[in-house]
Amino acid sequence: MKNTLTSPAAKAGHESVRRHNLSLVLRTVRDEGEVTRARVASLVGLTRAAVSSLVEELLALDCLSESGKTSSGSAGRPGTVLKLSRTGPAGLGVEINIDYVSVCAVDLTGTDRVRVTEHTDHRDVPPAEVLAHAARLTNRVIASTREQELRVVGVELALPGLVSGGVVRQAPNLGWSRVAAEGIFGQALSTLRPAGRALAVGSDNEANLAALAELWFGGLGGVRTFLYLTGEIGVGGALVVNGEMLRGAHGFAGEIGHVVVDPQGPLCRCGAHGCLEQYAGRAALLRSAGIDPDTGVRGIAELEQRAAAGQERAVSALREAGDRMGVVLAGAVNLFDPEAVVLGGIYRSLMPWLEDSADAQLTARVVSGRWHENGSRLRASSVSGDAARGAAARVVHEVLENPAAYALR
Numbered sequence: 001m002k003n004t005l006t007s008p009a010a011k012a013g014h015e016s017v018r019r020h021n022l023s024l025v026l027r028t029v030r031d032e033g034e035v036t037r038a039r040v041a042s043l044v045g046l047t048r049a050a051v052s053s054l055v056e057e058l059l060a061l062d063c064l065s066e067s068g069k070t071s072s073g074s075a076g077r078p079g080t081v082l083k084l085s086r087t088g089p090a091g092l093g094v095e096i097n098i099d100y101v102s103v104c105a106v107d108l109t110g111t112d113r114v115r116v117t118e119h120t121d122h123r124d125v126p127p128a129e130v131l132a133h134a135a136r137l138t139n140r141v142i143a144s145t146r147e148q149e150l151r152v153v154g155v156e157l158a159l160p161g162l163v164s165g166g167v168v169r170q171a172p173n174l175g176w177s178r179v180a181a182e183g184i185f186g187q188a189l190s191t192l193r194p195a196g197r198a199l200a201v202g203s204d205n206e207a208n209l210a211a212l213a214e215l216w217f218g219g220l221g222g223v224r225t226f227l228y229l230t231g232e233i234g235v236g237g238a239l240v241v242n243g244e245m246l247r248g249a250h251g252f253a254g255e256i257g258h259v260v261v262d263p264q265g266p267l268c269r270c271g272a273h274g275c276l277e278q279y280a281g282r283a284a285l286l287r288s289a290g291i292d293p294d295t296g297v298r299g300i301a302e303l304e305q306r307a308a309a310g311q312e313r314a315v316s317a318l319r320e321a322g323d324r325m326g327v328v329l330a331g332a333v334n335l336f337d338p339e340a341v342v343l344g345g346i347y348r349s350l351m352p353w354l355e356d357s358a359d360a361q362l363t364a365r366v367v368s369g370r371w372h373e374n375g376s377r378l379r380a381s382s383v384s385g386d387a388a389r390g391a392a393a394r395v396v397h398e399v400l401e402n403p404a405a406y407a408l409r
Contacts, residue, residue: 097122097387103137
């Protein structure tokens with residue numbers, strides 16, 4: 001007698017193929033912006049019936065919306081237009097930095113829908129207290145997303161320092177060491193939402209996530225291999241190769257702020273002397289310009305105003321910082337050979353005064369002699385390249401890769 005039962009292997013194979021095809025259709029709609037079912041079928045190489053079935057499932061999961069009529073450009077009935085849904089699954093990013101917490105929710109299109117930032121000094125504050133504060137802010141944002149018919153399906157933490165396996169191994173400027181950030185934050189958030197479903201929580205270094213935001217939303221055009229340098233109180237970096245983050249053997253690649261410029265230089269909080277952070281970090285810049293380093297973001301605004309007015313001490317401080325940055329960046333370019341170097345964080349607005357001295361060092365030190373061959377490779381980040389948005393977008397990218405799992409979670 002013939003066995004008509006489906007084997008577990010066959011079932012798993014069928015489910016795997018359908019999961020792949022759901023993602024394929026969803027990502028195709030994302031790439032096209034607005035598209036008919038017939039056009040999707042022609043692009044992905046599936047039958048119209050198969051695409052129609054997948055689209056119906058994605059509509060039910062609230063990943064797609066369908067409306068209006070459009071001509072297909074060929075004989076037959078006009079088709080309805082598919083777009084990514086502006087409701088339904090959403091990602092949430094939480095950036096915890098030395099003196100602020102920023103929480104951002106994005107929909108499947110990658111659009112910011114809710115953003116809340118609170119400024120508070122986290123230095124010498126117990127990690128559990130900082131993470132509990134971030135959880136309270138996150139809970140407020142989740143409530144705001146529900147008002148917009150969005151459903152947060154995951155949270156990603158953007159953290160300063162060395163982050164691996166959900167643990168902040170070392171964050172010198174925060175004074176954190178071996179802090180299980182994911183677990184502490186997740187527990188604090190669950191306590192605030194006793195009736196809500198548990199949310200998946202991930203984490204990464206904040207510079208990595210800012211670099212991903214620049215890759216996905218910034219003005220890089222076709223650039224897929226770049227070095228990202230971000231300045232806040234500390235100096236962070238990230239390396240992106242062919243659109244993928246280069247993490248290193250332990251996930252700690254990119255810590256360019258602790259590359260030593262001068263071994264006899266000032267002591268850094270990491271324990272070394274003369275790190276780039278001691279010359280180009282926020283406190284160092286403000287101090288060199290004669291501005292109280294404790295004024296934080298207000299101090300950077302004042303520095304920018306002084307530099308724009310041509311005040312010599314401010315201009316000189318930025319020129320010297322750019323010079324030190326250029327030395328370190330040239331070494332990284334020689335080692336890594338990126339298409340571009342992108343300056344983010346506080347450096348984006350200070351770029352006009354950092355650029356010339358940094359670029360001079362890069363021109364002199366990049367051994368290939370090709371630094372300017374394809375135009376300026378040193379550029380400011382876009383306004384879209386921030387860590388909270390990159391963190392939220394990472395959740396969205398995971399939804400796009402496996403919509404059924406995230407929509408039903």
